[in-house]
Amino acid sequence: MKVKKINNINVLLNNTKQFHENMISIVFRMPLTKENITGAFLLSEIIDATNEEYKTKRELNIALKKLYGTRLNVDVETIGNYRIIKIKIRYVNDLVNEYNLLEPSLKLLASFFTNPNIKNGKWNKKVFDSAKAQVKNDIITIKEDTALYALNLASQMIGKGSIFEAQMYGEIDELKKFNRENIVTYFNKVLKESEVTIIGTGYFNEDKYYLLIKEYFNEFNDVKFKLPLVFKNDIYQDEFKQKNELADVNQTRLVVGYKIKPMTRFESQYVLSCLNNIFGAPLQDSKMWKKIREEKGLAYHVSSSVNASRHNLFAQAGIEYGNVAATVKLTRESLEEIKKGDFTKVQLKAAISEYINRVDRINDNISSLNTQQYLQLIWFPDDTKTKKQKIKQVTKEDVVKLAKKCVPDSVLVLGGES
């Protein structure tokens, strides 16, 4: 993968005629701190809402519509020890019609950093108030999505004693600290202390792409991180600790969390995916699906998920409150069976096929492709072809060995009042 350094920005480009639109994203990577958890959310609501030219959201959105429905989105996520803000712009490319939207799109993207809607050291009041209200609503309403809330609580339990003990969707107390002035200070800090990357995916005039980035974007600091990407989560316990949170729901949410002892790169990138597929999700011949849903009819929704950069494995189910103990037992049994090698070659083959299918699908989706380019740069350098070769090298022994590294940690039960 070719990386160009322009104005201290890592610039990536994937030129392809596969799509009728182009996607350019600019990514700010910063260390994961309490301030950055909530601050990144607030900033993400503010940065691309307006600029000096388009002072209201409405003006900016009309301008975007006039650019043939050009779209702007912001994502905030956590990868290992880092907080990421990603601003994406998508526009119809020249394969369809020669609208020449590259320059106006890049110019607009750059303007959010070169000409933000700041006057006398304060962010525009209306934009700031609206963003703060939106983030506040997002934080307090997370409880309404019981599946997400339960998983979030379980993540906090498993992250006890670390930064992951914090609420990853932001905290009201942190939010309260921000005002129109210090958000400007925080914005400048993010620009100064982040590693910045621009990723282009689609059909580009390559020379023009690089030239315009040089022309429109300011020089950033050359940030190089010493922090490891993967978060070490190495305090283990012998048994599950259970937390029950009361909620007036028809369906109790159960999350069973395991910590995974240190993994090799091959394990975290390949074997873990196979283990997850055989254990719980998303495959319909997984251990949990068969035991909990098909054999016992205890749940409609059963799945498992992994977070490789945090060394976590979670099993999730929506069940009746009275079935908590039985479901935890079946979940444990599912993993114990994998530890004993009690799964077939066909199941492993299906888990590998699912991975290959997922990798092949990345190339069909401009957004996934754009994200993959970035992940290749910061975390996981293997390209699609290598990934497909390496996943085929996963053996039954590899899965058994990794399953044995899974240590029981947390059981979260959300429900019980109904």
Place this chain on the structure above:
Amino acid sequence: MKKIITYDKVCSLYQETLDNGINLYLAPDKRRNAFNIYYTVDLGGAVDKYRIGKKDKKAPLGIAHFIEHQLFNTPDGESVGQKLTDLGAVVNAYTAHKGTAYYVNGVKHFNQCLEILLDFVNTPYFEEKSVETEKDIIIKELDLYRDDPHSVAFESVIANVIHNHPMRHSIGGTNESVRNTTVDDLYNVYEAFYQPKYANIVITGNFDLEIAKELTQSFFNNRTSQDLEVIPIFDKEPPEVVKRSGFKKMDVITPKCELTFKIPKVCNSLDMKATLNIFFSAEFSSTSEFMEKYDAEIYGLNWMLLDINDYLIVTFEYESDDPIKTKKDILKTLKNIPTEEAFDYIMKSFEARFMTMIDNANVLGESLAMNLIDNKEIIDYASYYKVFTYKKLCELLPLINFDEYSYFEIKPK
């Protein structure tokens, strides 16, 4: 096969109706890695009575959804999910008001994936024990929706707007209707509606058109449709709503609101839906004065349109700390006529949306399948919107009557 839509130089949509009445819609695109196969059937959640020839029959609420769950069981005991998973493909299904869709997404083994999909949808195996187990699973699924305040608000407001049409009930039925569903019910309704003439196959992405056609033809070689027509029966629906307002208290922080209009059709459904979509985009999207005013007070405002016989049901949903004020302003804004400038930039963004839709074969497949379920035909929206004029919008909009509406709110406890 007949080319019915040209998307670009590489990708077009082809259509053919086989002798037994099933419709094939194929859009091969070798630029993609994956393929998506949809099998849609004209049996949705909104059927509780139907007519075969001259005989009227009743069906338990939620029967379409129950059949959707049960069709994944096969006589050989091997689950469909497992068969397709072993091929690296993903299979799933959903039941909408007007139809059911089964779909497979895969990258390799196209022939086998298509054959398995055709086979399981056309091989019902409803067996007492698994039907009983499935009842528990379905009720748990319904519980899941009952915990979601948005679903509760939507289903409640629809029941307050519609008197007789079965769309007033939850797609999955009630706990009671699920408990009372029998193996015979499943077979009777399946045999009535799961006939090739009431089904469509949509395939998008990387596959060979000729192979897809041959495999489908060969599968349906000896499978005919019955001569008798099967028609869902709907009682006449009065123009008034059932109830003007309602509320429920739930464990929510911000009130969840649904404002739903029952609008008599003043022209064909397509023109009316287009008129409303353009109008709402101009008056309630991020480019509107309305959203500029309410930016910090309303969260997640969106709208959806349901087509039931003589009416369009339009629902606005939003979260607001001052729901009644917001409701009043929505009603006031509905009296507006968009400017020509707003019409122009909205049409530009629609044009771009249609242009880029084929970039994702999954999105294209899903859109075609929904098109068939909702409209019973494929509409070339890109061409349609290209000739839709501002004049037409201004002529149709004043005819649309927003007087009949119902409001439902999920209030914090």
